[in-house]
Amino acid sequence: MRIGYIGLGAMGGALARHLIGKFPLSVFDLNKKAVGDFVELGAAAASTPAELARNSDVIFLCLPRSSDVESVLFGPNGAAEGLSSGKIVVDQTSGVPAETRDFARKLEDIGVTLFDAPVSGAMATAIAGTISIIASGPLVAFQKTRPVLESISPNVFHCGVRVGNGQTMKTVNNMMNVSCRLATLEVVAMGRKFGLPLELMTEAINATTARNYTSQGMLPAIAEGRQSTKFWLALQVKDIHQAISLAAEQKVPMPIGGVARSILQIGLNSLGKDAQLEQMIGVIESMADTKFVGTSSASASKEVK
């Protein structure tokens, strides 16, 4: 099975690396250096998405947004020009489910099956090959490409035959992760202002029903001075906007998600478009006027009597 991979950014590059040596691999990216690195490892470089599609049986996409997927598939020299009946497109983008379903319908007209298979997890898990792959779409195409997905990570889920369910699940996951992350940080900041040590709070939270992905990963990392995330804050804001939009379309209230979105937006506005998610730690610290590690501000009352 010949594989083509389009989108060799931080996440796409980490995922595609697992395919080197296991399948004949062609790659395409606007970043020539990223392509060059893959060529050195044995992959073939395609000059356009159309050329990559002509030379592949299964095409993977991992792009920033659904609008990028549309351009790569249907724009000038787009992959659709090189696709033919029986080929499969696997979209690993954190895209908009309804738009992905539209792309799938368009490709169906030429006998091509598209399904979504976004990933969820830290960059370290993508590199280690343990990231969660959350797929959805026609079962025949999913089963056919399953060995390829499992060579990226054995943690593969299939969430129904409707294209886009995987992206919806990813969006739900992102929202839960971000909301719990910010809630944990802001409450721990309050604890720091009382004078509770971070290490002790981490132990208490993880021993009880307060534990979550952040308390198990980010809090110990802060205490040890390690970085625990590697993700653009602007992309995180985009993901959360997508979650809020999905909720609004279905008239689902998301009061906590709305607050989490606002905190992230404050962070992005304060730090600028090149900020990393990790820098939200400093934003929460400054909002509470405290430090997670070291000497916290005095716990004296801040109220005006």
Add this chain to the structure above:
Amino acid sequence: MTTIGLAGSGEIAAFVARQLAIRYSVRVLDLGNGSLRCDGAAEVDNATTLAKDVDVLVLCTESDEARDVLLSKPEWLNAGTDQKRIVIDMGQASPDDTKALAANLSERGVILVDATFHTENTATAPEGSAIFFGGDSSVLDSTRELLEQVCPTIIHCGDVGSGHAMRLVVLAIAACNRLITYECAAMGTRNGLTIDDMATVLNKSSGYNSASARVLPAMAANKRTTNVTLGAWAEDLRKASAMAMRLGAPMLIATMARSTLDAASNRLGATATVDRLAEIWQIDSGLPGPAAA
């Protein structure tokens, strides 16, 4: 044999009474509806009788008022003993109030420590449960066996009051975990996902939290996950919010959680269990149901 006097009311106090009665001679003063009665515990009808000749006094009240009534006139605490009396507060109070009370009682020869017990479900404790101890380590050393009889996970948080502060931190995050899980599950369900799929995928992904691990499978199976009431959680979240205000911490999400719990408690009643929050999300999101646990 060590004799323990326990004054309190409610589900947590009843659990503490049952656990202590397994190993110790226990005397109980029930401040509620009789839930503290259990095999092996002798019931008394006043504080002075409760305190007479007991080795350790434990308070586990549902309200600050009940605790304040007991501790504002502390003569009964010294009944029948010339030794320094140890009083363990296993309820949830304001950390500042606890500090102030401890200072006052100390002048009367009474050592007050806080050892608040966090659990969302006494039926499955000690899973996810812990005691947060605030006070001198020598007092913890002398009472550790007693506390371990209630819950084997004990975390010494610092001086008196710090146990209560730690519980507010833990509870605020636990409440956020749960509310975030309901909110996101409602969004996913309305967009075509099943609770079963969400339980499988989210709990193996970065969306994992303690509530998603318990609540999503329980919702799919129509089972309960907690016997804590909305009223109790709302009351404790109000204390967390008050502490944040005093300290100058914004705590935007946990404050929203406090408001949500107060609203839910007003809608469903203070004695409804926290599991019934699922009904609120089902109704407010236009989902079929409610499938109350």
